[in-house]
Amino acid sequence: xxxxxxxxxxxxxxxxxxxxxxxxxxxxxxxxxxxxxxxxxxxxxxxxxxxxxxxxxxxxxxxxxxxxxxxxxxxxxxxxxxxxxxxxxxxxxxxxxxxxxxxxxxxxxxxxxxxxxxxxxxxxxxxxxxxxxxxxxxxxxxxxxxxxxxxxxxxxxxxxxxxxxxxxxxxxxxxxxxxxxxxxxxxxxxxxxxxxxxxxxxxxxxxxxxxxxxxxxxxxxxxxxxxxxxxxxxxxxxxxxxxx
Amino acid sequence: xxxxxxxxxxxxxxxxxxxxxxxxxxxxxxxxxxxxxxxxxxxxxxxxxxxxxxxxxxxxxxxxxxxxxxxxxxxxxxxxxxxxxxxxxxxxxxxxxxxxxxxxxxxxxxxxxxxxxxxxxxxxxxxxxxxxxxxxxxxxxxxxxxxxxxxxxxxxxxxxxxxxxxxxxxxxxxxxxxxxxxxxxxxxxxxxxxxxxxxxxxxxxxxxxxxxxxxxxxxxxxxxxxxxxxxxxxxxxxxxxxxxxxxxxxxxxxxxxxxxxxxxxxxxxxxxxxxxxxxxxxxxxxxxxxxxxxxxxxxxxxxxxxxxxxxxxxxxxxxxxxxxxxxxxxxxxxxxxxxxxxxxxxxxxxxxxxxxxxxxxxxxxxxxxxxxxxxxxxxxxxxxxxxxxxxxxxxxxxxxxxxxxxxxxxxxxxxxxxxxxxxxxxxxxxxxxxxxxxxxxxxxxxxxxxxxxxxxxxxxxxxxxxxxxxxxxxxxxxxxxxxxxxxxxxxxxxxxxxxxxxxxxxxxxxxxxxxxxxxxxxxxxxxxxxxxxxxxxxxxxxxxxxxxxxxxxxxxxxxxxxxxxxxxxxxxxxxxxxxxxxxxxxxxxxxxxxxxxxxxxxxxxxxxxxxxxxxxxxxxxxxxxxxxxxxxxxxxxxxxxxxx
Numbered sequence: 001x002x003x004x005x006x007x008x009x010x011x012x013x014x015x016x017x018x019x020x021x022x023x024x025x026x027x028x029x030x031x032x033x034x035x036x037x038x039x040x041x042x043x044x045x046x047x048x049x050x051x052x053x054x055x056x057x058x059x060x061x062x063x064x065x066x067x068x069x070x071x072x073x074x075x076x077x078x079x080x081x082x083x084x085x086x087x088x089x090x091x092x093x094x095x096x097x098x099x100x101x102x103x104x105x106x107x108x109x110x111x112x113x114x115x116x117x118x119x120x121x122x123x124x125x126x127x128x129x130x131x132x133x134x135x136x137x138x139x140x141x142x143x144x145x146x147x148x149x150x151x152x153x154x155x156x157x158x159x160x161x162x163x164x165x166x167x168x169x170x171x172x173x174x175x176x177x178x179x180x181x182x183x184x185x186x187x188x189x190x191x192x193x194x195x196x197x198x199x200x201x202x203x204x205x206x207x208x209x210x211x212x213x214x215x216x217x218x219x220x221x222x223x224x225x226x227x228x229x230x231x232x233x234x235x236x237x238x239x240x241x242x243x244x
Numbered sequence: 245x246x247x248x249x250x251x252x253x254x255x256x257x258x259x260x261x262x263x264x265x266x267x268x269x270x271x272x273x274x275x276x277x278x279x280x281x282x283x284x285x286x287x288x289x290x291x292x293x294x295x296x297x298x299x300x301x302x303x304x305x306x307x308x309x310x311x312x313x314x315x316x317x318x319x320x321x322x323x324x325x326x327x328x329x330x331x332x333x334x335x336x337x338x339x340x341x342x343x344x345x346x347x348x349x350x351x352x353x354x355x356x357x358x359x360x361x362x363x364x365x366x367x368x369x370x371x372x373x374x375x376x377x378x379x380x381x382x383x384x385x386x387x388x389x390x391x392x393x394x395x396x397x398x399x400x401x402x403x404x405x406x407x408x409x410x411x412x413x414x415x416x417x418x419x420x421x422x423x424x425x426x427x428x429x430x431x432x433x434x435x436x437x438x439x440x441x442x443x444x445x446x447x448x449x450x451x452x453x454x455x456x457x458x459x460x461x462x463x464x465x466x467x468x469x470x471x472x473x474x475x476x477x478x479x480x481x482x483x484x485x486x487x488x489x490x491x492x493x494x495x496x497x498x499x500x501x502x503x504x505x506x507x508x509x510x511x512x513x514x515x516x517x518x519x520x521x522x523x524x525x526x527x528x529x530x531x532x533x534x535x536x537x538x539x540x541x542x543x544x545x546x547x548x549x550x551x552x553x554x555x556x557x558x559x560x561x562x563x564x565x566x567x568x569x570x571x572x573x574x575x576x577x578x579x580x581x582x583x584x585x586x587x588x589x590x591x592x593x594x595x596x597x598x599x600x601x602x603x604x605x606x607x608x609x610x611x612x613x614x615x616x617x618x619x620x621x622x623x624x625x626x627x628x629x630x631x632x633x634x635x636x637x638x639x640x641x642x643x644x645x646x647x648x649x650x651x652x653x654x655x656x657x658x659x660x661x662x663x664x665x666x667x668x669x670x671x672x673x674x675x676x677x678x679x680x681x682x683x684x685x686x687x688x689x690x691x692x693x694x695x696x697x698x699x700x701x702x703x704x705x706x707x708x709x710x711x712x713x714x715x716x717x718x719x720x721x722x723x724x725x726x727x728x729x730x731x732x733x734x735x736x737x738x739x740x741x742x743x744x745x746x747x748x749x750x751x752x753x754x755x756x757x758x759x760x761x762x763x764x765x766x767x768x769x770x771x772x773x774x775x776x777x778x779x780x781x782x783x784x785x786x787x788x789x790x791x792x793x794x795x796x797x798x799x800x801x802x803x804x805x806x807x808x809x810x811x812x813x814x815x816x817x818x819x820x821x822x823x824x825x826x827x828x829x830x831x832x833x834x835x836x837x838x839x840x841x842x843x844x845x846x847x848x849x850x851x852x853x854x855x856x857x858x859x860x861x862x863x864x865x866x867x868x869x870x871x872x873x874x875x876x877x878x879x880x881x882x883x884x885x886x887x888x
Binding site: 041043044045047049058061063080083084087088090091121122124145146160161162164165166167169171174175177178180 | 350352354355357359360645647783784785787788790791793794795796797801821824825828829830
């Protein structure tokens with residue numbers, strides 16, 4: 001099997017795999033927010049930036065190739081990821097202490113993982129709409145990081161409930177319904193799209209704060225540990241299905 | 245009198261001007277009857293689409309747009325543009341109807357519509373005006389002119405007047421820097437603005453004179469072809485390149501293109517022969533796309549090429565089709581150049597009549613190729629080839645992941661040749677005169693000539709066709725510049741060249757460029773220039789990836805802080821550190837967004853230093869700015885402070 005060098009370690013990959021898939025298959029974590037093993041790679045959050053033969057690339061979209069030298073855990077790359085995470089924090093309105101996703105949020109967990117102690121950049125304090133019209137699902141755009149996982153998941157659900165609109169820093173998540181409200185859309189609380197959000201932008205109502213502090217997803221494990229434990233098996237399953 | 249874009253030729257109308265300047269009128273394609281039912285409805289002051297009557301009107305607009313353009317994905321943008329024109333915005337009901345007709349989710353149509361600068365989901369004025377905010381236009385007083393027009397018409401920049409008669413806003417470079425300052429009114433370019441013209445325009449708008457009846461000379465686009473060489477000088481007869489290529493075969497044509505050393509004229513410089521060859525070798529339904537989305541501020545060469553050399557460009561596309569086997573091609577025309585649409589369509593018709601386009605080209609049984617024109621709607625990112633492909637496909641024009649590259653996986657995931665207007669024009673001549681003829685000019689790695697769009701502080705702005713290898717100093721001599729601060733080569737994404745570097749050469753191996761060449765006189769403020777470039781990138785960032793979406797905004801904030809004299813040394817450090825972040829962006833826009841800052845910082849550290857505050861600490865926010873919302877709400881604009 002062909003191999004790449006990943007942080008100095010030789011790992012094998014199957015032709016067609018991206019760098020993140022190759023790493024994940026070897027239980028090696030590369031930070032990511034918009035990538036999910038069940039959906040096509042997107043490449044927008046750039047948290048998975050790695051140095052491939054000296055050049056910055058997105059590990060989730062860049063194909064692995066024989067002999068590549070991939071650096072993921074250098075201080076330079078960590079610093080880049082830290083700044084990207086801080087950018088995501090300041091462009092939205094993320095009030096972790098009162099957020100029901102706290103402790104289960106990938107953005108927050110990423111901040112802890114990368115040693116983030118402040119926002120570094122000035123806050124943008126954007127004015128964004130909250131949509132509580134759906135009986136079971138809340139859409140809080142303040143927390144959206146434009147990873148489009150809900151967009152991809154809803155397409156997979158066969159519903160196309162979510163899309164991005166606007167441009168640049170004014171990009172916003174919109175809902176497919178005549179009124180633009182979630183309550184008028186055909187989103188069902190059991191849809192994958194209602195549960196895929198890595199942050200607290202799309203949350204299921206009446207489930208908040210049920211898990212006590214100390215037992216939440218990222219209270220005892222880092223995002224790296226959770227990802228390897230939960231996402232790597234999904235990836236393997238996908239490959240097994242493919243082979244069948 | 246209500247405004248309606250009617251086919252009015254002669255009598256000093258735009259149609260008349262257009263004929264003089266080489267532009268053909270295109271109103272026939274747009275207009276309703278002058279007193280149509282729909283117009284009457286949309287003119288009314290209380291234009292809310294809620295009555296049954298107005299719903300019918302919207303439905304009629306959509307019906308018309310759809311029947312005129314079609315419902316294939318590549319027609320989505322045209323349909324939306326048409327509705328915008330007829331209703332002065334995209335009413336929700338219209339978007340819903342479009343979504344149904346195109347079998348798309350409503351949210352996806354909204355997502356596309358909201359992306360483009362010239363499409364609006366809120367009502368605009370019946371006269372919709374955009375001033376170019378390109379730095380060259382700004383240096384020719386466009387801001388004062390806009391203020392004057394706004395003052396005359398009693399509205400704020402960026403706003404729509406209460407009676408919906410007029411809206412005034414800014415847009416990125418309109419491709420008229422050689423004859424700016426310029427604006428677009430209902431899509432029509434008006435160059436060479438003056439205070440007197442602003443007053444007259446305000447008067448015409450107040451009197452509700454249709455744009456079609458405005459004085460002809462207002463719309464006259466001058467040519468300014470200042471230096472001719474290989475491309476502009478060589479006589480052209482339609483079909484000569486194609487027939488030569490058909491006679492000698494694909495192999496011969498590729499050999500000639502290889503021998504010519506022709507490289508992509510958009511700036512990236514990929515060898516054209518290799519691109520066509522790769523595409524040919526990839527199996528699939530091939531496409532040929534001409535990138536005429538010339539959005540780099542300070543460029544306007546494609547405007548002239550498409551005006552006077554359109555047939556040559558189309559022949560170049562047909563040659564690419566001959567090599568790759570493509571049956572369909574697209575020319576993606578930037579929205580700002582919509583006035584070229586009619587003449588371009590006429591050029592296509594003429595080629596079809598000559599048997600140079602359509603079925604059985606040149607009488608061959610198995611050679612079919614036709615070209616469609618897709619018009620953009622105000623988005624610089626569409627100049628990025630994969631974003632352009634998404635735009636044609638009716639998707640949000642986010643750049644795609646690469647690999648795969650368009651040459652193997654382009655339009656509808658099929659192998660696609662995407663080339664610049666100038667590359668196709670050059671390819672046609674190479675097919676006639678051979679590769680060696682072309683390669684005689686230029687340098688070792690950059691063969692042939694390059695069209696430069698020269699603008700700014702010089703005596704003779706315009707198009708200069710120069711041999712590759714020419715130095716910046718020589719170019720400045722040609723256009724007649726005086727004392728200069730520097731030259732921006734290749735637009736904001738390119739290189740800022742200081743006088744100490746004027747011996748550098750225009751060539752892929754040194755200063756690669758799509759053609760923009762902005763000259764800045766020694767009296768210009770470098771910080772102001774860099775800030776305006778930062779503003780351009782922040783405005784045009786598509787928003788797909790984190791570093792570019794947030795990074796370009798942060799960069800603009802920092803530049804603004806420096807420009808206003810509030811910044812400290814720490815801000816310069818912060819600005820420099822954004823470079824690495826922007827380099828992690830998804831596409832070229834983000835990768836190059838730091839260039840103007842980086843280059844000006846390197847050449848003029850003193851200018852930056854002089855603006856800094858000698859402080860250890862500066863607040864992270866501007867108190868004055870934070871109070872602005874409260875001031876707007878209370879209507880107290882600081883007057884009370886003066887009373888203290």
